[in-house]
Amino acid sequence: xxxxxVDDRGAEHELEALEGWRVMEIIRDHGYPIVAECGxxxxxxTCQVEVDPEWAAKLHEPREDELDMLDENYGxxxxxxxxxxxxxxxxxxxxxxxxxxxVKEAA
Amino acid sequence: MTQETITTDxxxxxxxxxxxxxxxxLGLLDLKCHLVDILDKPGGQCAELYPEKPIYDxxxxxxxxxxxxxxxxxxxxxxxxxxxxxxxxxxxxxxxDDGSFHLKTDGGITFNAKAVVxxxxxxxxxxxxxxxxxxxxxxxxxxxxxxxxxxxFRGKNILISGGGxxxxxxxxxxxxxxxxxxxxxxxxxxxxxxxxxxxxxxxVDEGKMKFHLGQITELHGDNGQLTGVSVKGNDGEIxxxxxDTLLPxxxxxxxxxxxxxxxxxxxxNLIPVDTEKFVTDVDGIYAIxxxxxxxxxxxxxxxxxxxxxxxxxxxxxxxxxxxxxxxQYTTSSTSLQKKLGVA
Numbered sequence: 001x002x003x004x005x006v007d008d009r010g011a012e013h014e015l016e017a018l019e020g021w022r023v024m025e026i027i028r029d030h031g032y033p034i035v036a037e038c039g040x041x042x043x044x045x046t047c048q049v050e051v052d053p054e055w056a057a058k059l060h061e062p063r064e065d066e067l068d069m070l071d072e073n074y075g076x077x078x079x080x081x082x083x084x085x086x087x088x089x090x091x092x093x094x095x096x097x098x099x100x101x102x103v104k105e106a107a
Numbered sequence: 108m109t110q111e112t113i114t115t116d117x118x119x120x121x122x123x124x125x126x127x128x129x130x131x132x133l134g135l136l137d138l139k140c141h142l143v144d145i146l147d148k149p150g151g152q153c154a155e156l157y158p159e160k161p162i163y164d165x166x167x168x169x170x171x172x173x174x175x176x177x178x179x180x181x182x183x184x185x186x187x188x189x190x191x192x193x194x195x196x197x198x199x200x201x202x203x204d205d206g207s208f209h210l211k212t213d214g215g216i217t218f219n220a221k222a223v224v225x226x227x228x229x230x231x232x233x234x235x236x237x238x239x240x241x242x243x244x245x246x247x248x249x250x251x252x253x254x255x256x257x258x259x260f261r262g263k264n265i266l267i268s269g270g271g272x273x274x275x276x277x278x279x280x281x282x283x284x285x286x287x288x289x290x291x292x293x294x295x296x297x298x299x300x301x302x303x304x305x306x307x308x309x310x311v312d313e314g315k316m317k318f319h320l321g322q323i324t325e326l327h328g329d330n331g332q333l334t335g336v337s338v339k340g341n342d343g344e345i346x347x348x349x350x351d352t353l354l355p356x357x358x359x360x361x362x363x364x365x366x367x368x369x370x371x372x373x374x375x376n377l378i379p380v381d382t383e384k385f386v387t388d389v390d391g392i393y394a395i396x397x398x399x400x401x402x403x404x405x406x407x408x409x410x411x412x413x414x415x416x417x418x419x420x421x422x423x424x425x426x427x428x429x430x431x432x433x434x435q436y437t438t439s440s441t442s443l444q445k446k447l448g449v450a
Binding site: 045105 | 271294362
């Protein structure tokens with residue numbers, strides 16, 4: 001099972017994914033510089049990704065607290081919080097692009 | 108206004124859960140603390156990001172909200188009479204020749220402290236800036252992320268962007284003194300008190316203000332003076348909205364901030380420490396909680412509590428090398444119980 005991550009420079013990476021993991025955790029644990037400030041509590045909005053429109057319909061509708069966070073973080077039409085997407089067989093191959101707001105400042 | 112320098116044992120930078128518990132641990136060793144926090148309240152992330160969300164991994168508290176944990180830590184620290192300085196950010200920190208430390212906040216408060224504890228979490232909370240090209244040129248002139256003085260906005264043609272309490276509250280509060288008021292939000296749902304949302308809709312119905320659905324895509328103006336913005340509606344149409352003042356309210360985010368300027372060794376925006384004293388590369392400056400890093404570090408509140416206890420022992424020895432630090436339990440030590448006001 002895998003996801004495709006498009007990083008802030010536009011490069012594509014195939015990341016191995018495990019069922020039940022949050023997409024945010026998959027990105028973070030592969031060492032990509034995702035901010036994910038609150039650690040997956042749907043409370044900060046800094047794990048925002050743009051979901052490839054072809055995949056968007058496969059995701060569950062965002063909850064109210066996710067919509068609030070997308071409001072605060074300038075979410076666009078295809079924006080979701082990656083901590084709210086749980087990996088499953090259905091999402092094998094999911095393609096997401098890291099939003100600029102979710103990329104850590106260079107150290 | 109110049110103020111007298113505050114002299115104290117320890118200045119703790121950050122009043123989040125770990126900074127608050129450090130007051131307790133340092134207090135048991137007779138060290139008096141001042142805490143400085145950029146927020147207007149204690150609790151750090153717990154209070155700002157998730158006051159109502161349950162936390163399940165605090166030992167002894169099977170479930171506790173961020174706010175309740177903060178309240179309990181404040182109560183636990185209270186016997187040691189810590190002093191809190193909110194809405195202040197430490198800008199300067201340097202070591203004096205005698206081993207004490209000089210600190211200064213952006214509001215001009217200065218401290219002389221015998222030791223410093225950095226418990227700053229992810230850094231300082233600062234307003235989120237919407238990613239609109241060229242917005243920096245307008246900041247401080249016609250784009251503002253906070254309202255310091257309402258009078259500054261009298262007679263202005265104001266556009267407020269956002270859907271939280273700040274956006275709604277300022278829409279309602281500034282409407283009577285503004286020349287015109289408009290609110291823009293990306294959907295017709297708000298993260299704000301229902302009463303505020305109702306008030307805003309009533310103002311729209313009375314013709315006193317306008318509400319736009321959409322997002323700002325472009326700013327227009329000259330020399331930092333805004334004349335209007337382009338708004339992309341949810342139907343994809345771009346419309347022009349005239350205004351001379353824009354107030355974006357998108358909540359807060361954490362930035363490392365001035366910590367990078369203090370001459371302390373950093374690694375990927377974290378402060379490396381040892382796991383005995385939790386001291387930085389500057390003796391007398393300690394770092395605990397989410398801001399520090401060491402092999403095996405886990406960013407958990409409970410790890411920060413442990414770090415606070417060990418740090419306090421080390422800080423005591425730094426401040427008073429002659430003192431005999433005896434290890435005691437609060438359950439059995441009368442002297443500790445006296446300090447806690449229970450004996």
